[in-house]
Amino acid sequence: MGNSVGLMDRFRKILGLRKTQGILLAVLSLLVILLPLVANNYIEEVATNTLFYIVLALGLNIVVGYAGLVDLGYAAFFAVGAYTTGIFMKFGLNFWLTIPIAILFSVIAGIIIGGPTLRLRSDYLAIVTLGFGEITRITARNLKITGGASGLVGIQRPSIFGHILNQITDFYYLFLVLVVLAIIIAIRLHNSRLGRAWQYIREDEDAAEAMGIDPVKTKLYAYMIGASFGGIAGAFFAVKMTAISPETFAFTQSALILLAVILGGMGKIPGAILGAAFLVLFPEIFRGIGQMRMLLFGILLVIIMIFRPQGLWPERKG
Amino acid sequence: MSILEVKKLTLRFGGLTAVSNLSFELEENTIMSLIGPNGAGKTSAFNCLTGFYKGSEGEILFKGQSIFRQKPYRITKLGMARTFQNLRLFKDMTVLENVMSGMHSRTSAGIFGAILRPPSQLREEKKIKQVSKECLDFVGILDKESRLARNLAYGDQRRVEWARALATQPQLLLLDEPAAGLNQDEKDQLVSLIRRIRKDLGITVLLIEHDMGLVMKVSEKIVVIDYGQKIAEGTAEEVKNNPRVIEAYLGKEDEE
Ligand SMILES: Nc1ncnc2c1ncn2[C@@H]1O[C@H](COP(=O)(O)OP(=O)(O)O)[C@@H](O)[C@H]1O
Ligand SMILES: [Mg+2]
Numbered sequence: 282m283g284n285s286v287g288l289m290d291r292f293r294k295i296l297g298l299r300k301t302q303g304i305l306l307a308v309l310s311l312l313v314i315l316l317p318l319v320a321n322n323y324i325e326e327v328a329t330n331t332l333f334y335i336v337l338a339l340g341l342n343i344v345v346g347y348a349g350l351v352d353l354g355y356a357a358f359f360a361v362g363a364y365t366t367g368i369f370m371k372f373g374l375n376f377w378l379t380i381p382i383a384i385l386f387s388v389i390a391g392i393i394i395g396g397p398t399l400r401l402r403s404d405y406l407a408i409v410t411l412g413f414g415e416i417t418r419i420t421a422r423n424l425k426i427t428g429g430a431s432g433l434v435g436i437q438r439p440s441i442f443g444h445i446l447n448q449i450t451d452f453y454y455l456f457l458v459l460v461v462l463a464i465i466i467a468i469r470l471h472n473s474r475l476g477r478a479w480q481y482i483r484e485d486e487d488a489a490e491a492m493g494i495d496p497v498k499t500k501l502y503a504y505m506i507g508a509s510f511g512g513i514a515g516a517f518f519a520v521k522m523t524a525i526s527p528e529t530f531a532f533t534q535s536a537l538i539l540l541a542v543i544l545g546g547m548g549k550i551p552g553a554i555l556g557a558a559f560l561v562l563f564p565e566i567f568r569g570i571g572q573m574r575m576l577l578f579g580i581l582l583v584i585i586m587i588f589r590p591q592g593l594w595p596e597r598k599g
Numbered sequence: 600m601s602i603l604e605v606k607k608l609t610l611r612f613g614g615l616t617a618v619s620n621l622s623f624e625l626e627e628n629t630i631m632s633l634i635g636p637n638g639a640g641k642t643s644a645f646n647c648l649t650g651f652y653k654g655s656e657g658e659i660l661f662k663g664q665s666i667f668r669q670k671p672y673r674i675t676k677l678g679m680a681r682t683f684q685n686l687r688l689f690k691d692m693t694v695l696e697n698v699m700s701g702m703h704s705r706t707s708a709g710i711f712g713a714i715l716r717p718p719s720q721l722r723e724e725k726k727i728k729q730v731s732k733e734c735l736d737f738v739g740i741l742d743k744e745s746r747l748a749r750n751l752a753y754g755d756q757r758r759v760e761w762a763r764a765l766a767t768q769p770q771l772l773l774l775d776e777p778a779a780g781l782n783q784d785e786k787d788q789l790v791s792l793i794r795r796i797r798k799d800l801g802i803t804v805l806l807i808e809h810d811m812g813l814v815m816k817v818s819e820k821i822v823v824i825d826y827g828q829k830i831a832e833g834t835a836e837e838v839k840n841n842p843r844v845i846e847a848y849l850g851k852e853d854e855e
Contacts, residue, residue: 466714473713473720474706474727481689481700488687491649493675493704493767502710 340510346548348503354414362515387512432526546592701766
């Protein structure tokens with residue numbers, strides 16, 4: 282127990298939280314861990330979905346927030362991961378073994394999109410990534426191996442230690458583990474030589490290059506890491522849904538993830554978490570008011586962006 | 600031995616020739632200045648040396664190796680560091696983090712180092728901090744290491760730039776108007792710092808500077824350019840009495 286308190290304390294310091302906020306974080310963690318014991322299926326479903334978007338937002342945050350790059354086609358990486366796992370499982374491969382392949386393929390996709398385009402100005406990058414997202418979706422729609430417009434169905438549920446993961450609670454905990462891993466990796470990247478290099482480039486690319494930093498290579502790393510977050514999330518998405526279709530990976534999906542990052546505050550881990558949670562939970566909470574909720578949602582987003590352009594999560598003062 | 604050889608360097612921007620047929624050599628372990636009126640092409644020449652501008656013609660040898668039209672980060676890795684005429688700090692990062700950027704070219708931890716944190720990565724991080732602190736101490740602002748760069752006084756921001764360039768562990772240091780905006784006291788400290796950089800660290804220094812008093816005080820050799828062309832070269836004494844230099848400066852005085 283003492284050890285776990287120490288761990289929480291370290292976590293608190295890394296996140297730059299005060300003592301009271303640390304306690305809040307501990308209570309929140311406990312609630313998150315115990316949620317399935319008290320929640321019904323619907324709440325668990327929504328919570329699992331939230332966790333899933335948190336992983337995606339943390340991944341995109343590395344590209345957009347850490348490295349300061351535009352990416353309007355992030356759903357493409359998520360699609361590559363989901364389809365890779367789906368297809369290889371159809372060929373009989375065990376789910377867990379498809380994960381490294383899904384990572385590999387999404388990283389390759391990241392290199393394909395990033396390699397030639399990272400020399401471009403950011404407005405061009407926006408257009409290219411947007412195009413790449415659409416190309417990925419349309420390709421999935423037209424290939425036989427991806428199941429065409431109807432997509433892949435009947436993807437097997439994975440098992441762990443002989444226990445088949447087919448309850449929503451199983452996936453809730455699975456995604457919770459993913460979120461924790463994603464947070465740890467995001468923090469470690471942020472506090473590393475590579476993380477600093479991203480920040481130097483974001484602040485002043487010329488000065489960074491004068492310090493011996495290769496901007497193209499450094500940015501490409503951000504794309505590759507962001508892509509592997511997307512790929513892993515996609516792989517787990519495929520087995521949770523057991524069916525995937527091209528429309529899941531439309532532009533609105535990319536836009537939603539980007540919105541989560543911007544809304545929470547670019548480059549900030551708690552911000553990405555908050556942003557993703559907000560975007561998933563808001564429409565669910567206001568389900569009662571029907572179509573009006575999307576209007577309200579839109580207005581609220583505009584208001585937030587006007588009054589807090591830096592995002593919801595507060596800036597850390599140095 | 601020459602650490603730097605510039606041969607017939609020409610840089611054109613469309614119709615404008617910013618650097619024209621410029622040649623000079625820089626001996627190892629000396630302090631040399633490149634001077635000339637405003638707009639003479641000094642910064643442009645620096646940018647060609649450091650890879651920020653791609654020269655149109657000519658050749659640049661650094662330690663006998665061609666660096667003509669090379670990428671800036673490669674040139675830094677080879678051992679040439681620079682500062683900018685207009686401060687280019689990472690303003691929202693701390694002073695220490697700014698200087699740590701210099702060590703990037705001397706270290707190697709990548710994605711897996713960052714995520715898995717093996718002992719080698721932890722050692723490297725320690726080394727980066729230690730060298731950076733030494734550089735801050737060398738320029739005299741170690742006590743300000745945890746301040747944000749943007750909150751420092753102007754003179755101290757200049758020092759962060761010098762420390763950052765030193766942290767790349769260069770053999771040749773290029774300073775673009777380091778005295779601009781400094782008061783007399785700070786300028787005197789700069790003179791002694793430049794001397795210590797050469798003497799204690801064994802780094803060759805190439806300087807662009809407007810303050811003639813400072814240039815005359817520290818330089819062993821001076822190259823004067825006007826309209827991108829070299830008009831004189833020699834010791835402070837020789838250059839001071841050169842009629843072409845006097846003309847170039849007198850004719851332009853009102854522009855300064
Ligand atoms: N990127 C650029 N594009 C076009 N002209 C430039 C550029 N950089 C410098 N120049 C021009 O080159 C000439 C030399 O400028 P510069 O090298 O900054 O002079 P100095 O540093 O000696 O004051 C000036 O006429 C300037 O306007
Ligand atoms: Mg200049």
